Amino acid sequence: xxxxxxxxxxxxxxxxxxxxxxxxxxxxxxxxxxxxxxxxxxxxxxxxxxxxxxxxxxxxxxxxxxxxxxxxxxxxxxxxxxxxxxxxx
Numbered sequence: 001x002x003x004x005x006x007x008x009x010x011x012x013x014x015x016x017x018x019x020x021x022x023x024x025x026x027x028x029x030x031x032x033x034x035x036x037x038x039x040x041x042x043x044x045x046x047x048x049x050x051x052x053x054x055x056x057x058x059x060x061x062x063x064x065x066x067x068x069x070x071x072x073x074x075x076x077x078x079x080x081x082x083x084x085x086x087x088x089x
Contacts, residue, residue: 013054017024023089031073038073048079050087 016047031039043066050061063082067075080089 014019024078028077029075029077031069031075037047039069040073041069043068044075046077046082047085048077048082050079059086061089063089 031044033039033043046065046067048063048065049059051057052060062085063079064085065077065082067077069075
């Protein structure tokens with residue numbers, strides 16, 4: 001019995017799990033104008049950029065998207081789902 005239990009424990013510890021990373025990830029923002037007022041129910045454009053190490057580092061990936069805000073100025077985007085401008089996701 002001990003041998004079987006030891007074998008099962010070793011078997012479960014040695015199993016490797018493989019998974020795929022998602023093709024897109026969610027980004028949510030509240031849009032405001034220069035005075036801080038919410039931009040409600042309006043189309044807005046975004047240029048999403050992923051930099052290397054710092055915000056001034058090399059651009060690894062860049063895409064553009066257009067979305068419409070809701071009544072609270074909220075917009076939901078999926079990074080990886082826009083028009084690619086630079087790099088690959």
